[in-house]
Amino acid sequence: MIEYDFKRLIRTAVEAAGWGNSYLTMLQVRPDEERGQDFRLRLADAELSKIILMLNELIEVATPIGLTVTIAQAERLKRGILSPSMLVERDAGGVQLREQYIYSVASSLAALPSIIHHELDGRISLMISPSKVSYYRQLEHLFGQEVFDKFDAAREDIEEAGKCIGLGCDRQQYEANNRQDADGK
Numbered sequence: 001m002i003e004y005d006f007k008r009l010i011r012t013a014v015e016a017a018g019w020g021n022s023y024l025t026m027l028q029v030r031p032d033e034e035r036g037q038d039f040r041l042r043l044a045d046a047e048l049s050k051i052i053l054m055l056n057e058l059i060e061v062a063t064p065i066g067l068t069v070t071i072a073q074a075e076r077l078k079r080g081i082l083s084p085s086m087l088v089e090r091d092a093g094g095v096q097l098r099e100q101y102i103y104s105v106a107s108s109l110a111a112l113p114s115i116i117h118h119e120l121d122g123r124i125s126l127m128i129s130p131s132k133v134s135y136y137r138q139l140e141h142l143f144g145q146e147v148f149d150k151f152d153a154a155r156e157d158i159e160e161a162g163k164c165i166g167l168g169c170d171r172q173q174y175e176a177n178n179r180q181d182a183d184g185k
Contacts, residue, residue, distance in 0.1 A: 002064055003137075006125070009061045013113040015054055020109025023102055044094040051109075052078060058112070067119045070112065077108050128166050136166030 055074045062070045080101070089096045097105075128136050141148035142162040148155065 004065055004125075005061070008057075009116065012054060012058045012061055013116050016058060016109045016112045019051060019054070020106045020111070023106035024110060027099065027103060027106070042094055042096050048081065048095065051081060062116070065123075067116060069119050070116050073108060073112065073115055077105060081105060126167060132166045132168070134166075135162045138162050 055078050058074045059071050062074070135142070138159060142158055147158070151158065
């Protein structure tokens with residue numbers, strides 16, 4: 001079992017989708033007479049850096065829970081954005097991208113939440129209520145320093161009991177889980 005920050009995953013995916021959707025909107029609101037022309041969009045280096053940092057963060061938060069498709073998509077986007085073939089022109093403060101590349105990157109960014117959603121299908125995540133987190137994390141000794149000092153041999157059991165309380169397990173369920181672990185099942 002791992003402890004995981006889903007809020008960070010959601011925030012990063014929503015941010016990526018926001019970038020993607022804003023670029024898609026930009027492409028859609030152009031006057032009809034501009035459509036089909038060699039449309040180019042200038043991205044400032046600072047904006048390009050933000051997108052790369054966001055993709056790096058997404059890779060970082062997707063890795064602990066094994067979201068391999070999400071990671072591959074983010075890596076592909078990074079390679080594409082940084083690829084010289086995507087760039088039309090580079091100047092002192094940014095780059096110009098062709099419409100087809102803008103559309104490809106924007107669509108891929110906008111699709112990231114959906115990819116994450118599909119990758120999370122079939123997985124079970126346990127949430128611990130804020131009132132029980134201290135039992136699970138145990139930043140201090142569960143029953144105080146005195147109990148910790150007196151029951152040296154039971155420290156691990158006490159810690160595991162605290163986690164069990166935090167997860168909402170009862171004693172019978174806890175013992176059944178331990179028996180399964182001992183039997184290798």
